[in-house]
Amino acid sequence: MVLHENKDCRWYSFPSFDALPGVVTFVTTRNGVVHGDVYSTDNMGEYTGDNPDRVIANRQRICRSLGIDTLISPRQIHGTKVLSVTDEFIRLSKPEQTACLDGVDAVMTDCPSVAIAVSTADCVPVLLYDAVHRACAAVHAGWRGMAGHIVRRSIDEMVNMYGTVPSDLYVAVGPSIGPDNFEVGDEVVQTFDSEGFDVNRIAHRYPSGRFHIDLWAAAVEELTACGVDLSRIEVAGICTRAHDWEFFSARSLGFHSGRFLTGIYICP
16 A cells, blocks of 8 residues: 555555546554554544544544545444445435434445545455446445455445446455454354355464454455456555554454544545
8 A cells, every 4th residue: 555644644545546547545544642542543433432523623634635525434333235325415414414324334426526435443444446437335344244245235236326347346455454363253254154255265273273264365255256357456465453553453452442444535
């Protein structure tokens, strides 16, 4: 990823998207750690117990830095619901938008000047961009959502809504917990197995005797099964737990801690 920073914010973009005209990607960071404050410094998460005014100010600063007027992100529940952000949605009142975004784990849009993003702290953020139809999606895939095929559902929704051809998609898999740090119980492996994943490829038993899941490999498996060209998939390969000074990690800091945003913006 490519680092960007100014006096207000610090964020990353994906090189494969930077080369494309008319689209901007961003991955926010902690931007500094204050000892004893699990929300420090640039928490973007609205639903994990931080002071709402501080979160609003943090989001406003990143929007100013990126030149974004409208930022849409859902209240995620580790499900598989996908919401389309349309002109009609944008015209809704703020309370109406918030209600629509409740229980949503992926958002998609073809509206220029509207940034969409998901908030994570170990779960896998996935960005999809259809350069032909100028449409995009931001997907939150924890292990439950990944096993529930939210990535596949999001692509299917883009096909239905925008006429997307999967082989035309560009994809970025953002910072998230890596396989060395994602220890799980046997029941998690069984869930992936029952949902058709190649567990011999994505699950490995470590010397501890416990299984570890490679969510990055699971995402790539889903994407290529949908017809996405492997050469168009960029995997950040950065483990949030191992880099909890740069990105928030729920496994490191606890559930009630900060979240970072991974998002995409189609320029007008």
